[in-house]
Structures are given as C-alpha cells and as structure tokens.
Amino acid sequence: MRSLNGFIQRVRECNTGLEELHTLTPFVVDGKEVGKLKPRFVEQTRRFPEVFVVEGTPGPSGRVSLDADLDSCDKRSAKIADVLDVLRKESFITGWRDELYPVVASFDDTPLLLVERAAATHLGIKAYGVHVNGFVREPHTGAIKLWVARRSMTKPNWPGKLDHIVAGGQPHGLSCRENVLKECAEEAGIPAELAATARPVGAVSYLTIAANGYKPDVLFCYDLELPPDFVPMPQDGEVSEFSLKSIEEVAEIVATTTEFKTNCCLVIIDFLVRHGYITPEQKGYLQLVAALRSGECS
Amino acid sequence: MRSLNGFIQRVRECNTGLEELHTLTPFVVDGKEVGKLKPRFVEQTRRFPEVFVVEGTPGPSGRVSLDADLDSCDKRSAKIADVLDVLRKESFITGWRDELYPVVASFDDTPLLLVERAAATHLGIKAYGVHVNGFVREPHTGAIKLWVARRSMTKPNWPGKLDHIVAGGQPHGLSCRENVLKECAEEAGIPAELAATARPVGAVSYLTIAANGYKPDVLFCYDLELPPDFVPMPQDGEVSEFSLKSIEEVAEIVATTTEFKTNCCLVIIDFLVRHGYITPEQKGYLQLVAALRSGECS
Numbered sequence: 001m002r003s004l005n006g007f008i009q010r011v012r013e014c015n016t017g018l019e020e021l022h023t024l025t026p027f028v029v030d031g032k033e034v035g036k037l038k039p040r041f042v043e044q045t046r047r048f049p050e051v052f053v054v055e056g057t058p059g060p061s062g063r064v065s066l067d068a069d070l071d072s073c074d075k076r077s078a079k080i081a082d083v084l085d086v087l088r089k090e091s092f093i094t095g096w097r098d099e100l101y102p103v104v105a106s107f108d109d110t111p112l113l114l115v116e117r118a119a120a121t122h123l124g125i126k127a128y129g130v131h132v133n134g135f136v137r138e139p140h141t142g143a144i145k146l147w148v149a150r151r152s153m154t155k156p157n158w159p160g161k162l163d164h165i166v167a168g169g170q171p172h173g174l175s176c177r178e179n180v181l182k183e184c185a186e187e188a189g190i191p192a193e194l195a196a197t198a199r200p201v202g203a204v205s206y207l208t209i210a211a212n213g214y215k216p217d218v219l220f221c222y223d224l225e226l227p228p229d230f231v232p233m234p235q236d237g238e239v240s241e242f243s244l245k246s247i248e249e250v251a252e253i254v255a256t257t258t259e260f261k262t263n264c265c266l267v268i269i270d271f272l273v274r275h276g277y278i279t280p281e282q283k284g285y286l287q288l289v290a291a292l293r294s295g296e297c298s
Numbered sequence: 299m300r301s302l303n304g305f306i307q308r309v310r311e312c313n314t315g316l317e318e319l320h321t322l323t324p325f326v327v328d329g330k331e332v333g334k335l336k337p338r339f340v341e342q343t344r345r346f347p348e349v350f351v352v353e354g355t356p357g358p359s360g361r362v363s364l365d366a367d368l369d370s371c372d373k374r375s376a377k378i379a380d381v382l383d384v385l386r387k388e389s390f391i392t393g394w395r396d397e398l399y400p401v402v403a404s405f406d407d408t409p410l411l412l413v414e415r416a417a418a419t420h421l422g423i424k425a426y427g428v429h430v431n432g433f434v435r436e437p438h439t440g441a442i443k444l445w446v447a448r449r450s451m452t453k454p455n456w457p458g459k460l461d462h463i464v465a466g467g468q469p470h471g472l473s474c475r476e477n478v479l480k481e482c483a484e485e486a487g488i489p490a491e492l493a494a495t496a497r498p499v500g501a502v503s504y505l506t507i508a509a510n511g512y513k514p515d516v517l518f519c520y521d522l523e524l525p526p527d528f529v530p531m532p533q534d535g536e537v538s539e540f541s542l543k544s545i546e547e548v549a550e551i552v553a554t555t556t557e558f559k560t561n562c563c564l565v566i567i568d569f570l571v572r573h574g575y576i577t578p579e580q581k582g583y584l585q586l587v588a589a590l591r592s593g594e595c596s
Contacts, residue, residue, distance in 0.1 A: 106584075106585075107578075107583070107584050108581045108582065108583075175578075176577075176578040176579065177577070177578075177579060199573070199574035200578055201571065201572050201574060202571050202572060202587055203578075203584055203587050218584060220578050223574075273498075273499065273500050274500060274572055275499075276497035276498050276499060276521075279474075280405075280474040280475075280498055280518050281473050281475060283406045284406065285405070285406075285501075286596050287404075287595070289500050289501050289591070290591060290595035293587070293588060293591065297584050297585070297587060297588035298585055298588065
C-alpha cells in the first residue's frame with residue numbers, strides 16, 4: 001500500500017509561511033475583517049490617508065480600515081482602484097488581470113468593495129476559484145483517466161506546470177456554475193451542454209503567506225465526466241497541450257513530483273479520496289482528509 | 299433554491315454540549331491524551347487507586363492517567379476491564395456490547411489498551427465507525443435513490459429512527475474494509491462480492507458532550523452502488539425494514555425532520571455535497587462543507 005506522505009507533502013506546500021501570521025495586520029471594512037496585510041503593505045497604506053486609516057501598532061492588535069466617508073461599495077471600489085493604480089505604476093503590484101474580485105468576510109455576503117484581482121494577495125482577502133477535474137471512464141473496465149493540461153510557458157504564473165482541464169478564479173458577477181461554463185468554453189473548448197454536466201462536489205481550502213501577502217484561498221471542486229471521444233482544445237493560449245492520463249499515473253505524479261501547480265494537487269487529492277483511490281487502510285488517511293481544508297472555509 | 303438551514307441544524311445537533319468542555323479532565327495513557335473525562339467519571343476513577351492516578355484539580359489542567367505498572371496493552375486492558383465490570387454491575391455503565399474498541403491518540407496508532415465499547419463515551423476516547431450509503435442509479439435517467447433502513451423498535455439506541463443501509467462501529471482487529479464487508483452481510487444480507495465494491499469516499503467528524511461523556515467521533519463514509527434489482531434483507535433483527543427513497547425525498551427528510559439517527563445526517567449531507575445535490579449557489583455552502591468535519595479528524 002503506497003504511503004500517503006507524498007500527498008501530505010503537497011498539501012503542506014499549499015500551507016506555508018504561517019510563522020509570519022503574527023506580523024499581519026487585520027484589514028477591516030465596515031466593521032468586518034476581510035483581509036490581512038503584510039507590514040510592507042501597511043506602509044504603503046500610510047501614503048494614502050484620504051483612503052486608509054491605520055490604527056495601533058501594525059500586527060494582529062492593530063488594524064487598517066477605510067475612511068468613514070467611503071460608505072458604499074462603489075465609493076470604496078473607486079478610491080481603492082486609484083490607490084492600486086499608483087502601486088501598479090510603481091510596479092509594487094504586478095500581474096494585472098483587469099478582473100474584479102469581491103471583498104467579503106464570507107462567500108455569500110454582499111461585496112463590501114471590488115478590487116483588481118492582482119491586489120487580492122496584497123490585501124489578504126479571500127480568493128475563490130473553481131477547479132474542474134475532467135475525467136473519462138473506460139467503457140468496459142470503468143477505469144478512470146484524467147485530462148491534464150500543461151500551462152503555457154508564456155503564462156506569468158506557474159508557466160509549464162501541469163493543471164486541471166479547466167480552472168479559474170471566481171470573479172465578481174458570476175455564479176460558480178456560470179464561471180465553470182465560461183472557463184470550460186474559454187480554456188478547453190468544452191461546449192456548454194457538456195460543461196453543464198459538471199457536478200459540484202465540495203471545496204478545499206488552504207492558507208499561505210507568500211512574498212506578496214496573505215492567501216486564504218478556497219477552491220470549489222467539480223467533477224466533469226467527459227465522453228471517451230471528446231478531446232479538449234486549447235482556446236486562449238493559456239494551455240500548451242492537453243493529455244489524458246490514467247488516474248494512477250496522475251496520483252504518482254502528484255505523490256512524487258511538484259509538476260502540478262501546487263493548489264491543483266489539493267483538488268486532485270480530494271478527487272482521489274472521493275473516488276476511493278486513497279483508502280482508510282493507508283496510514284495518514286484522516287490527517288490527509290482534514291488537511292484538504294486547512295484554510296478558512298467560509 | 300432550498301435554504302441549507304435545515305442541514306446546518308442537523309450538523310449542529312451532532313455538535314452539542316461543548317459549553318461543558320472546560321469541565322473535562324484529560325485521560326492520559328503512556329504520555330498521550332487519548333480521552334476526556336466528565337467530573338462524575340473522575341470521581342469513579344478515585345475508587346480504583348491501583349489502576350488510575352488522578353493528578354491536580356479535575357478540569358483541563360488536571361489529568362487522569364494509569365498506574366505506571368500498567369506498561370503494556372494487555373495489562374492495561376485487563377485492569378480497566380475489571381473496573382468497567384464493577385461500574386457495569388452498579389449500572390453506572392449501561393448498554394454493554396461485548397465489543398472491544400482500541401484506545402488510540404490517532405487512528406493509525408497501535409492501541410494503548412482495549413476497552414468495552416459501552417465505556418467509550420465515559421472515557422471520552424475516539425470512536426470510529428463505517429457508514430455506507432447504499433444507492434441505486436435509475437438505468438435510464440441516472441436519478442439516484444438511496445436505501446434507507448428503519449431501526450428496530452427494540453434497539454437500545456435510537457429505536458425506530460431512520461439509518462443507513464449499513465453502518466457500524468469500528469472494532470479492534472478489523473480494517474475498515476473488512477468491517478464494511480462484515481456489516482454488509484450482517485445487517486443487510488449484501489453478498490461479499492457486491493459489498494466489496496463499496497467505495498471509501500472520505501470521512502466526517504463531530505464532537506458531542508453527552509450526558510454520559512465526551513464523544514469525539516469520526517465516521518468513514520462509503521458509497522455502495524447497488525444493482526436496481528438488489529433488495530437488502532434484515533438479517534440480525536437490528537433493522538425493521540428497508541425502503542428505497544429518491545435522493546430528493548431523503549434530502550427533504552434530513553432537512554426538515556429529525557427522523558434520521560443524528561450522525562447519519564452528516565454522512566447523508568456529505569453524499570448530497572459530493573453528488574452535486576447541494577451546490578455553491580446555495581447560501582451557507584462553504585460553512586456546511588466545513589461543518590461536516592467539526593470534530594477531530596485523526
């Protein structure tokens with residue numbers, strides 16, 4: 001029986017940097033903590049006193065909030081956009097996406113403001129994504145194969161890494177289901193009627209303190225069973241190639257290499273658990289199941 | 299879209315009494331905390347100074363451990379069995395099962411001692427179970443129906459409540475898989491070759507402080523797809539009848555009634571999440587997913 005240590009190691013790689021937690025300052029909007037800021041970002045906020053209010057000593061006991069006049073989502077979003085634009089021009093914030101993320105204390109809440117996706121980690125806000133495991137069941141044996149994407153070498157993040165057939169950040173203004181349909185079309189040429197059969201199967205979460213900030217990420221997981229004769233096609237240049245691998249081969253890659261984009265490993269391990277490829281007889285099963293939701297899940 | 303409040307309420311009912319947590323005393327064996335004791339059980343342990351060592355004030359800062367001479371699993375098990383037998387004769391412990399549970403700090407550990415199942419909650423040790431959702435897929439529509447058991451009115455626990463097709467505590471000396479096969483045969487007359495197709499799909503956990511003690515329970519979840527023409531048969535008198543209900547009807551019963559044995563609701567909700575009957579568009583989705591593993595998961 002294979003040890004689960006490799007899988008546990010992949011989960012750990014999604015949950016790193018937490019020894020810096022005591023250096024982070026709560027980011028509070030409308031009385032709710034919606035993010036956490038690294039000391040270097042707190043310093044930046046001091047440059048914009050008409051937008052940000054810094055109280056107390058930076059760290060868990062202090063807080064950064066917004067000027068009281070910013071009492072609506074629109075006002076907050078506009079003012080923060082101006083600040084982020086300055087920081088972008090100074091190259092403090094890189095990887096601009098032109099995609100708005102909602103800032104919320106909890107996924108179901110009405111957004112308190114909208115911010116450019118590239119600023120999410122700097123602000124330490126919750127970021128959500130949809131990740132789709134696209135799989136094929138061998139008609140005769142029932143054996144499962146998984147479609148795996150290789151990310152384009154020109155992608156700014158994780159170039160050349162292995163990825164799900166479809167995955168994407170969860171932007172403002174789309175439901176998860178709508179986002180799955182959109183990403184299925186854009187990333188893999190999956191027609192809407194087929195994409196609509198994608199089944200939500202739960203969520204995984206992790207917590208990383210990265211160089212540019214705090215990442216309390218939640219990924220909504222989907223299973224999409226594809227017909228054996230369907231072949232995904234790269235549409236938007238984000239994927240260099242798709243390949244169909246046996247679930248055993250995918251498990252081996254996840255367990256023994258860092259070829260996959262790190263957070264995809266969580267979603268694949270969740271798939272392996274749900275489909276019975278990882279069993280309670282394997283040492284560390286319960287720890288692995290629990291570790292798949294190490295981050296916030298709200 | 300149905301609100302998830304009913305499901306969230308069922309999960310809450312599995313996680314109650316935690317306001318008493320500050321009254322519990324750690325139960326320590328071989329230097330490891332393996333359980334928690336209510337004040338009334340600590341008082342009982344004082345009657346057996348040749349077995350138990352009570353240190354400090356009862357509560358989280360105190361501890362109850364075993365006499366240092368009890369330095370093997372066999373010695374500990376024998377001495378504790380004597381104590382439990384006294385407490386059974388005095389009717390302090392009821393519901394004797396003649397089934398041994400391993401006492402461990404974590405599921406994969408070698409047992410530090412074995413105790414009668416009826417004493418598990420009194421000692422506050424981790425108890426594990428296997429719960430099987432037996433389902434049928436309509437050949438033409440793919441619609442899912444779930445086999446539901448009604449517990450016999452003569453069962454000491456939860457008489458007359460709805461239950462899984464198969465479920466059972468995880469005793470010493472069997473793997474989870476072996477236990478599933480055994481319970482499938484005993485409780486529902488499911489032949490071994492069919493039971494062997496039960497798929498482990500994860501685990502749920504909860505934490506209750508009940509009248510008789512602390513319950514940090516973990517349930518290993520299984521999906522067992524059954525042929526449409528298979529009919530389970532009560533074997534051992536524990537089940538009064540089996541019925542096949544649409545997944546929508548089962549969801550409605552769980553959401554709006556307390557007809558199911560409480561902890562079965564967790565495993566059914568997990569099934570509803572994994573099979574896409576509960577979706578991220580429903581308010582409270584992430585809280586529900588997280589709440590399914592509110593207890594310890596180790």
